[in-house]
Amino acid sequence: MSKINEQILNEIRKIVQNDRILTKKGDLYSFSYDASFGEYLPDIVLQPQSKEEVSKIILLANTYQIPVYPRGSATSLSGGPLPILGGIVLDMSQYPKSLTIDKENMLAIVTPSVITSRIHEEAEKEGLFYPPDPSSSNVSTIGGNILENSSGPKGLKYGTTKEYVIGLEVVTPTGDIIRTGGKTVKNVTGFDLTRLIVGSEGLLGVVTEITLRLIPKPAHKMTLLASFQSVVDSGKAITSILSSGVLPAALELMDKYCIEAVEHYQPSGLPLDAEAIVIIEVDGHEAAVREEIAQCSEICKSFPGSKVRVAKSEEERATIWKARKMVSPAITQLGPTKISEDATVPRSKIPEMIEKLHIIRDKYKLNLVVFGHAGDGNLHPNIITDKRNIEEMKKAELAVGEIFQAAIDLGGTLSGEHGIGILKAPYMRKELGLTLDLMKKIKEAWDPNNILNPGKMFPQKGQTKVVLTQ
Amino acid sequence: MSKINEQILNEIRKIVQNDRILTKKGDLYSFSYDASFGEYLPDIVLQPQSKEEVSKIILLANTYQIPVYPRGSATSLSGGPLPILGGIVLDMSQYPKSLTIDKENMLAIVTPSVITSRIHEEAEKEGLFYPPDPSSSNVSTIGGNILENSSGPKGLKYGTTKEYVIGLEVVTPTGDIIRTGGKTVKNVTGFDLTRLIVGSEGLLGVVTEITLRLIPKPAHKMTLLASFQSVVDSGKAITSILSSGVLPAALELMDKYCIEAVEHYQPSGLPLDAEAIVIIEVDGHEAAVREEIAQCSEICKSFPGSKVRVAKSEEERATIWKARKMVSPAITQLGPTKISEDATVPRSKIPEMIEKLHIIRDKYKLNLVVFGHAGDGNLHPNIITDKRNIEEMKKAELAVGEIFQAAIDLGGTLSGEHGIGILKAPYMRKELGLTLDLMKKIKEAWDPNNILNPGKMFPQKGQTKVVLTQ
Structure with a gap:
């Protein structure tokens, strides 16, 4: 039964433009799924155009106890945006897009609807670099990225998305518009709400602006592909490389089943006789990069039966990465x-x-x-x-x-x-024990009516295992 | 009037060894101040030796509503550990010291009483590097460092202390012993309580173990000292350097009054005719370091009247840094x-x-x-x-x-x-507005009896300006 009656709909019409209110079944279906499992129909989809609209929607939702499910491009693999209790989907992918690069302070100031790869592009134009790069970055919004803290391959050298978010504008679960952090890397003025909200999966607030720290773009990069006769060897090689003082920008691993899938889908020259392959990319100053890739190569070669291919050209480098990026489409086959x-x-x-x-x-x-x-x-x-x-x-x-x-x-x-979303919620207690209660206390203190993204992250009573079958 | 009566003292004696309970006036005086202002006598000082002891003390404090003030080496410049309402000082500087370097996973696992510079030393022995380096690092404990999120000169390139803390063991304000984060850089299992507690100034928990991420030690470093005829020029030089793609490990600035103070205290060859000096250190691969320092040097020289001195030897490098480190003793004179x-x-x-x-x-x-x-x-x-x-x-x-x-x-x-401590609390509302209330909600949800470090960070009613005079 819809939570949105005629009276509430009339109030919504006073907040959001008519063409930003979706109620047709066909439209609602488009917002019923993400990249994980399950379909849940919302009662209404709203596409707010300002923080004030977001605030008013949330105030209304609090008044009438209607769940609000914020949503970016819905590439979530854990059910993050699924409107599992119906109510309002807050489609933030249609929020006004704004992206400013502040070169002098090495910052990007963006709205949540900006596609992440656009930040990469705009930063690079200024000789700057935004390292986080989840594999969905060509389609996912930065809002969704930071709320899931998805980071991609460069976490080892460059840290996760969280390390780059230094300021936020947020509408709280009770409709207040607040700012956290700011424009400085160093900021200890009170508790770090910025990092609390990053990775909070939309349970603690709707983000309406994000300040990201950028760094200078590394001048050079080189890539190698190493194959190993055992997974243990590949693991040892990785440890040796890191112990030698080299910090690769990326260190990717694929097991033999993964290699088979890629080669079956689109032959990419991956060694079918290997138990594991490792792709290593180093970046930085040219001389350093050359020396480090040689060092990595030597280490990998020291394992019996291993083979190493260092990309000699940008084209070869692209081929290696293409094989890696082929993994997802290949296994989908x-x-x-x-x-x-x-x-x-x-x-x-x-x-x-x-x-x-x-x-x-x-x-x-x-x-x-x-x-x-x-x-x-x-x-x-x-x-x-x-x-x-x-x-x-x-x-x-x-x-x-x-x-x-x-x-x-x-x-x-x-x-x-x-x-965590809905898929991993049942396992939270097992990993976190009492720590889970401290998280819950924050959620309850900030969102007393449990309006924002309810049913996520925290296990329901008696829920102890994941259910993939509906 | 003491909050510790005979009955409470008897209960304390069941928790903490007798020689770890300090009640003499002389002893209490030693715990009444830090590196900021004001003196506040605690009623008792306890030196717990295990997380269980910490937990029991906090449970007792909750029962009898006694304030608990955790304390490391008390180098705080904002009044962090001051026992402003009396009660218990929890002297964590005497907590058992333990420091394990896990080379394979590039981690340091330490107890809060370990002096920060020891982590630098032990990491370096394994070819690893812990970048945060507050100027007090030879005396301050890592526990105090992380709870204040003090970081020192390397924040620009390497980020702040927070970026290196990935796991904590914490006794909560209600006496629960919990763990946050873990041993992996990537962790999105629930809200990020680790980063919430880092920088929380002891208001949200007593930290009993810390897991720090380490990185490979940079192979080389070079340092230069540049003097400028105007502060604006020095600022422009800094911006040009960063825009050129160089990310220095340190970029320190001193104004003319600071230069005068150092030269007056101990002549260090600093240019007395300069309006500002900048010390730049770059680190990394040798070839990169040489090229980058030359690049920085060129940029600095391009400003009229500027002078640049690149350290040619480790000795010269040390001399430049000595002048910088002389600032605090010099101005104390x-x-x-x-x-x-x-x-x-x-x-x-x-x-x-x-x-x-x-x-x-x-x-x-x-x-x-x-x-x-x-x-x-x-x-x-x-x-x-x-x-x-x-x-x-x-x-x-x-x-x-x-x-x-x-x-x-x-x-x-x-x-x-x-x-923030007590010194900056009156200004919190001005900077944070409504955001302050969200912080308060967390404090109240976790510490309903306001036991842990009460009177800090949040302004008292009507407090709108700093008071340095008692």
């Missing part, structure tokens, strides 16, 4: 349903984690491939299946549970960058 | 009372901020010198006076207020790294 996880472990535990993942693969006879950002321990085990195959989905549910448990057992965490 | 501020502005506003500071200096006829971390906009205006000179202290109070206002007017912040 293996089946219509892709369960993409991002369990993260301390770097030294990567070989052990991959072994555990292969055991889980064999146990449940699932099409499970592993790739990810090995440098920062952020693996992406992907199970490819078909959601209409209920029997296999049930096995996938059990497998996902074991993946989470393996990550926690190895001193890691449920999620490195995809967020 | 100018008078017994040093009011050390850390107003921080967007980098491009530094020349304007320094001009405003010189106007304030002239207006109140105060001995005000300016130095600081120009690269990240974090200035340290210091007023040297004598707290027994009430008339001058009254002028200093007004001047400090104007300094804060100037920083806010220029889009900056009250504090870059010294914290």
